[in-house]
Amino acid sequence: MQTHDSTAASGEQDPLAIESALLAELGAELVTTSADIDPRYFSAYNEAPGRRPLALVRPRSVGDVSRTLALCARLRQPVVPQGGLTGLARGGVALGGEIVLSMERFAGIESVDAAAATITVRAGTPLQAVQDAAAAAGFTFGVDLGARGSCQIGGTIATNAGGTRAIRYGVMREQVLGLEAVLADGTVLSSMNRMLKNNAGYDLKQLFIGSEGTLGIITRAVLRLRPKLGAPATAMCRVAGYDAVLRLWDRMRAVTDVVSFEAMWPSFYQYVSTHTPGVVAPFAGEDGFAVLIEFATSTPGGDAAQTLEACLADCLEAGLIDDAALATSERQARDMWTLREGLAIDELPHLVNFDVSLPTGELGAFAERCEAALRARWPDIVCVFFGHIGDGNVHIGVSLAELDDALADELDRTVYEVVQEMDGSISAEHGIGVLKRAYLACTRSDAEIALMRLLKAALDPQRILNPGKVL
Numbered sequence: 136m137q138t139h140d141s142t143a144a145s146g147e148q149d150p151l152a153i154e155s156a157l158l159a160e161l162g163a164e165l166v167t168t169s170a171d172i173d174p175r176y177f178s179a180y181n182e183a184p185g186r187r188p189l190a191l192v193r194p195r196s197v198g199d200v201s202r203t204l205a206l207c208a209r210l211r212q213p214v215v216p217q218g219g220l221t222g223l224a225r226g227g228v229a230l231g232g233e234i235v236l237s238m239e240r241f242a243g244i245e246s247v248d249a250a251a252a253t254i255t256v257r258a259g260t261p262l263q264a265v266q267d268a269a270a271a272a273g274f275t276f277g278v279d280l281g282a283r284g285s286c287q288i289g290g291t292i293a294t295n296a297g298g299t300r301a302i303r304y305g306v307m308r309e310q311v312l313g314l315e316a317v318l319a320d321g322t323v324l325s326s327m328n329r330m331l332k333n334n335a336g337y338d339l340k341q342l343f344i345g346s347e348g349t350l351g352i353i354t355r356a357v358l359r360l361r362p363k364l365g366a367p368a369t370a371m372c373r374v375a376g377y378d379a380v381l382r383l384w385d386r387m388r389a390v391t392d393v394v395s396f397e398a399m400w401p402s403f404y405q406y407v408s409t410h411t412p413g414v415v416a417p418f419a420g421e422d423g424f425a426v427l428i429e430f431a432t433s434t435p436g437g438d439a440a441q442t443l444e445a446c447l448a449d450c451l452e453a454g455l456i457d458d459a460a461l462a463t464s465e466r467q468a469r470d471m472w473t474l475r476e477g478l479a480i481d482e483l484p485h486l487v488n489f490d491v492s493l494p495t496g497e498l499g500a501f502a503e504r505c506e507a508a509l510r511a512r513w514p515d516i517v518c519v520f521f522g523h524i525g526d527g528n529v530h531i532g533v534s535l536a537e538l539d540d541a542l543a544d545e546l547d548r549t550v551y552e553v554v555q556e557m558d559g560s561i562s563a564e565h566g567i568g569v570l571k572r573a574y575l576a577c578t579r580s581d582a583e584i585a586l587m588r589l590l591k592a593a594l595d596p597q598r599i600l601n602p603g604k605v606l
């Protein structure tokens with residue numbers, strides 16, 4: 136399918152010469168030579184080890200990142216920036232001939248500004264550490280996702296991660312006020328703005344958010360904090376069809392306490408409710424959608440459980456939902472989230488995951504068209520849909536009896552053709568990386584791709600930053 140781009144920097148240096156140059160510039164404390172690199176630095180999430188990088192650099196400062204890139208620019212040596220390696224588009228692994236630059240040692244909270252409600256963090260800081268620091272200072276951080284313990288702030292910014300609170304606080308882009316990045320030639324671009332308003336010329340930080348390490352290496356960020364949320368209240372509802380899901384969403388989004396609104400199509404709920412050991416499903420997986428709703432309030436003295444219960448009673452009376460279960464313990468709430476996270480799906484043979492977006496109102500029709508297109512080609516396919524409905528994001532899990540590269544490509548094309556026909560996006564929140572590179576044109580116009588190439592050429596003329604990814 137995709138191959139390493141031949142127009143990228145050559146990477147034709149003698150690997151030993153690269154190692155020696157890195158060791159001479161940075162020292163053995165920062166550089167691990169190829170043979171000694173632990174396989175976790177060249178294994179994509181949940182995958183077997185791939186290509187061994189020429190070297191691993193683990194900087195301790197912005198200056199170390201700058202010196203590494205300045206040297207790589209001189210040597211035309213390709214570099215793969217790496218965070219927590221939880222990305223789902225294989226963007227953080229080497230394809231052959233690169234060095235890997237892991238940000239794991241450049242971690243930590245630098246400061247919290249309570250008056251401005253901001254936190255300044257280093258790129259290698261795990262997301263969960265930022266959430267914990269925010270809570271300790273009396274705030275909430277706006278982004279949450281399942282990989283919170285391992286993914287890094289730099290990685291979540293580089294992929295513009297979304298997650299389960301996007302309907303309340305927006306995606307990662309909406310959390311970033313300021314950013315520092317190191318450019319391909321080693322220049323440190325410090326744009327550590329701390330204000331909500333700053334219209335002094337181009338907003339340069341946007342270049343790096345969501346660019347998956349292809350335009351610069353993110354080193355530090357100033358992030359927004361939100362008022363502290365009280366204990367969440369969680370419920371699962373049974374809803375007749377997608378139109379009813381939409382009516383329920385319409386009702387719920389008017390309530391300021393809503394944090395998450397996650398829909399599971401009938402096939403998904405049926406599967407996870409019968410294949411997740413140790414979890415008590417709130418209702419049997421018959422026909423109908425399951426919707427997980429979470430409320431949390433920042434109003435002092437507010438009670439999210441009471442508000443949610445009252446809302447559900449209203450919705451039952453109005454006939455918007457057929458059944459509802461309000462979690463009365465942390466265990467019940469966790470079980471509901473475990474079902475929604477759908478780990479049971481990962482056990483399906485030859486599973487291929489998709490992460491697409493369309494306007495919320497069109498997701499029901501999309502799922503029907505997509506499943507019909509898949510079944511026309513593979514009648515016995517297992518195919519499930521679930522997602523963050525409020526932000527138009529649906530995940531699709533497809534399991535075929537057998538799978539090779541040609542079938543995987545045909546499967547991708549079948550799904551992305553429907554996305555393209557309905558004017559959606561082939562990547563809602565996981566990015567393009569390597570996996571979706573061949574399909575970028577399903578979502579972006581020729582003019583958009585040409586401008587992306589122009590930006591890439593301007594910022595990284597030798598194509599040493601994450602070659603073979605995105606473009």
Ligand SMILES: Cc1cc2nc3c(=O)[nH]c(=O)nc-3n(C[C@H](O)[C@H](O)[C@H](O)COP(=O)(O)OP(=O)(O)OC[C@H]3O[C@@H](n4cnc5c(N)ncnc54)[C@H](O)[C@@H]3O)c2cc1C
Nearest residue numbers: 218219220221222226281287289290296297298348353564
């Ligand atoms: C269980 C699980 C649940 C998830 N749930 C969600 C979800 O709900 N929503 C969602 O959006 N995503 C989700 N993800 C995927 C998500 O994209 C990643 O978890 C996260 O955003 C990537 O961070 P990372 O530090 O692991 O980056 P990596 O995987 O290491 O890298 C990802 C990309 O960013 C680049 N990169 C990393 N660090 C830097 C840096 N400092 N500067 C420049 N480029 C960099 C890499 O080159 C690569 O292209 C989930 C993943 C898992 C495993």
